[in-house]
Amino acid sequence: MSNPDELLVALSAAVESERSNQMSLTVVVGGAVITGRLAPEAVWRERVAEVLKDSDRLGPFSDVFARDPSGGQAEPGRDEAPTHLHFHLARILQGSLGIPETGGMYRVAIKDVSAWTVGDLSYIDR
Numbered sequence: 001m002s003n004p005d006e007l008l009v010a011l012s013a014a015v016e017s018e019r020s021n022q023m024s025l026t027v028v029v030g031g032a033v034i035t036g037r038l039a040p041e042a043v044w045r046e047r048v049a050e051v052l053k054d055s056d057r058l059g060p061f062s063d064v065f066a067r068d069p070s071g072g073q074a075e076p077g078r079d080e081a082p083t084h085l086h087f088h089l090a091r092i093l094q095g096s097l098g099i100p101e102t103g104g105m106y107r108v109a110i111k112d113v114s115a116w117t118v119g120d121l122s123y124i125d126r
Helices: 006-018 041-053 059-066
Strands: 024-029 032-038 084-094 097-109 113-118
Touching: 006 032, 006 084, 024 084, 024 097, 032 097, 041 059, 041 084, 041 097
Parallel strands: none
Antiparallel strands: 024 032, 024 113, 032 084, 084 097
């Protein structure tokens, strides 16, 4: 979407203000279907930083996620509308598979979402 969906922005703002990571959402971005739970940006950044810090090769990059691009804390300004969705326990759906199986951490620009629905989609192979 060239103009971000106002309802999706409001939903993301509610996740940010409530500090909750229980909102399940499925989005279509560039033809890919991503499903999972939204997390506040600060929580998402903290978790990504923790994962990177534990890696021998990627540890030096953890500081990038521990602070915002302006050099301040990771906490976004309260007056600013969210521009991104921060997924955790998320999967890209491909046929009957969810990649990765255990879920991953994805950041998606709200303006790039072409379709969305509330809920976490899953496939069961029978």
